[in-house]
Amino acid sequence: MYRQKDPQVPLSAAEMKRALRKHVNPYQMYTLDRLTDGKDHWMWFVGKEGATRKEFVLMQARPMTGDEKTLTRLVNGKPQGDPVFAFVLDGRWVARCPDCITGQEVVSRDQPAFVCLNVLCLNIVNGHFPRPVKFPPAGQMKKVEETLLARPNPVNRGWDAQGLATGKAETVADLKAENIKHSLPPAVAVELEN
Ligand SMILES: [Zn+2]
Numbered sequence: 625m626y627r628q629k630d631p632q633v634p635l636s637a638a639e640m641k642r643a644l645r646k647h648v649n650p651y652q653m654y655t656l657d658r659l660t661d662g663k664d665h666w667m668w669f670v671g672k673e674g675a676t677r678k679e680f681v682l683m684q685a686r687p688m689t690g691d692e693k694t695l696t697r698l699v700n701g702k703p704q705g706d707p708v709f710a711f712v713l714d715g716r717w718v719a720r721c722p723d724c725i726t727g728q729e730v731v732s733r734d735q736p737a738f739v740c741l742n743v744l745c746l747n748i749v750n751g752h753f754p755r756p757v758k759f760p761p762a763g764q765m766k767k768v769e770e771t772l773l774a775r776p777n778p779v780n781r782g783w784d785a786q787g788l789a790t791g792k793a794e795t796v797a798d799l800k801a802e803n804i805k806h807s808l809p810p811a812v813a814v815e816l817e818n
Contacts, residue, residue, distance in 0.1 A: 712783035
């Protein structure tokens with residue numbers, strides 16, 4: 625999934641800055657060598673190394689609800705109900721809320737629970753419990769990452785795993801074909817943490 629039509633290689637510093645400012649989170653400026661996920665997101669917003677999903681949700685949701693029971697469920701509830709599915713947007717692993725239009729959160733395979741932080745939602749349809757997050761198998765995840773990391777601009781690192789944008793799920797072969805179309809290598813070798 626490509627967002628921008630501008631030339632990809634080489635990306636000037638100004639182009640990169642513009643792209644980053646518009647679409648991605650500041651931490652992604654320092655993590656261009658990989659796709660980022662919930663752990664990067666939570667650490668940045670909580671302001672603490674190793675910050676967890678629970679800490680992030682607690683910080684974000686507390687101003688939205690004065691109800692301690694709701695807060696406890698959002699933070700500590702066991703994931704249940706229909707799962708959400710991880711895909712890649714703007715260089716991050718994210719999932720979209722099935723209950724509201726706008727809810728989208730950065731997710732991590734290590735802590736696969738989803739709480740929609742849209743103030744009007746907060747997983748209310750799911751009784752305020754987190755939903756499980758489904759990631760692709762590790763082998764497929766690695767192939768997706770190797771393919772998307774060939775794109776220097778994180779804004780163009782997108783994998784529409786469920787066909788949310790076009791109605792047709794993208795395959796790794798589709799992503800490679802996109803790379804070639806943009807004069808990029810089909811994939812790059814990367815060391816993955818996960
Ligand atoms: Zn929602």
